[in-house]
Amino acid sequence: MLRIGVLGCGRIGRMHAANIAAHPRTKLAAVYDVNRAAADEVAAMLGVSALASADAMFDTSDVDAVLIATATDTHVDYIERAVAAGKPVLCEKPIDLDLKRVDRCAANIRGTKLPIMIGFVRRFDPGHAAVRAAIHSGELGELHQVIITSRDPGMAPAAYIRVSGGIFRDMTIHDFDMARFMLGEEPVEVFATGSRLVDPGLMAETNDWDTVTVVLNTASGKQCIINNSRRAVYGYDQRVEAFGFAGMAISENRRAHEARLYAEGLTDRAQPYLHFFIERYREAFNAEIDDFVDAIESGRQPSVVFEDGRLALVLAEAAMKSVAERRVVRTSEIGGGNV
Structure with missing residues (x-):
């Protein structure tokens, strides 16, 4: 079972967390959101931990891969941190609103063999x-x-x-x-x-x-x-x-x-x-996880x-x-x- 942590517990993050928890090939490892109440609610609903920081998601050995469903302006930072931590990434679109920032991210992660997937479901x-x-x-x-x-x-x-x-x-x-x-x-x-x-x-x-x-x-x-x-x-x-x-x-x-x-x-x-x-x-989101x-x-x-x-x-x-x-x-x- 691939242990996936979810960053972001808004509407789409909640959906992803529930899908991962129900998927036969994955386990929801943990969730995080800057809005602690939102993270606590999702964590309680799905029976997992709500982490105190994004750092904890990247640092823990209990998370094999991360799904990024946070605000768009955090995507690049979280992709780069996941790659540095050796964790595969599924990131919601868009990568960023600034093409130059996307290009810098591409340069920073160039050469990685880790799967980095963008959520064009x-x-x-x-x-x-x-x-x-x-x-x-x-x-x-x-x-x-x-x-x-x-x-x-x-x-x-x-x-x-x-x-x-x-x-x-x-x-x-x-x-x-x-x-x-x-x-x-x-x-x-x-x-x-x-x-x-x-x-x-x-x-x-x-x-x-x-x-x-x-x-x-x-x-x-x-x-x-x-x-x-x-x-x-x-x-x-x-x-x-x-x-x-x-x-x-x-x-x-x-x-x-x-x-x-x-x-x-x-x-x-x-x-x-x-x-x-x-x-x-709904079917497409499950196939995306597959x-x-x-x-x-x-x-x-x-x-x-x-x-x-x-x-x-x-x-x-x-x-x-x-x-x-x-x-x-x-x-x-x-x-x-x-x-």
């Missing part, structure tokens, strides 16, 4: 993975376009929006990773447009957008179109479509069940979409590595520059090559 969704498999098997022929729809059920709290780093670094970054995952080529051009339609006041205050569209182009001409909204009244909207010379593959939304009701005055009434990411990607454990036990690198996190942030920076300057931005302007 959507790669592990069964439907999304099946679309990618159809692309790579050749069933769709030459790939022409990928279309990604990602819409939250409602605005995050204002306090979160203010520290999130903006929609491209916080929300669309999952879609940038999905684009790379599906395309099989690096996007070299980015064009983005943003609007303030859901909460114009908050978005203007934070110099952010709540409704965005992004077009990515690869060197060979493959396209990806991403559309995002911070508010979809009908639920959490997550779809991926791949279109090629010989066909199309679609990964649809998920519901609690697939029954449909047909009656006088209505047809095809169905259950609402699963509420948010924890419910929608991949992390497999990487550690086999000595291979995980399916989503540090550089994947870095290149998704490059695309986010390019999109921000594109919106600000109203032009196509080449990723080479941002730092698109590997460090």
Whole structure:
């Protein structure tokens, strides 16, 4: 049983802690949060220790690996400390909001053989993975376009929006990773447009957008179109479509069940979409842990590595520059090559 410690006991940290505790191949070793009450609550719920400091998580021999689900500005420090302590890492996205800081981290940990995994969990969704498999098997022929729809059920709290780093670094970054995952080529051009339609006041205050569209182009001409909204009244909207010379593959939304009701005055009434990411990607979060454990036990690198996190942030920076300057931005302007 791999003993994993969880840093961060907010919403996603609590979920990860519970998943690790229930997973057949892992044991929750300990938890830590700067909010001691939150850590104590999770620790009591799952029957583990709440450590008094992050140092204790890295120093103890009772923790084999760490999962980082703390505030984004702590990720780089904790990744570097985990590597120094010889502990494999699964870190939530993004690595950081500052690409230069990410590049310094890459330089500081270069040469390590430890598995360092970034939490782009959507790669592990069964439907999304099946679309990618159809692309790579050749069933769709030459790939022409990928279309990604990602819409939250409602605005995050204002306090979160203010520290999130903006929609491209916080929300669309999952879609940038999905684009790379599906395309099989690096996007070299980015064009983005943003609007303030859901909460114009908050978005203007934070110099952010709540409704965005992004077009990515690869060197060979493959396209990806991403559309995002911070508010979809009908639920959490997550779809991926791949279109090629010989066909199309679609990964649809998920519901609690697939029954449909047909009656006088209505047809095809169905259950609402699963509420948010924890419910929608439940299977994917478990598969992500499987991949992390497999990487550690086999000595291979995980399916989503540090550089994947870095290149998704490059695309986010390019999109921000594109919106600000109203032009196509080449990723080479941002730092698109590997460090």
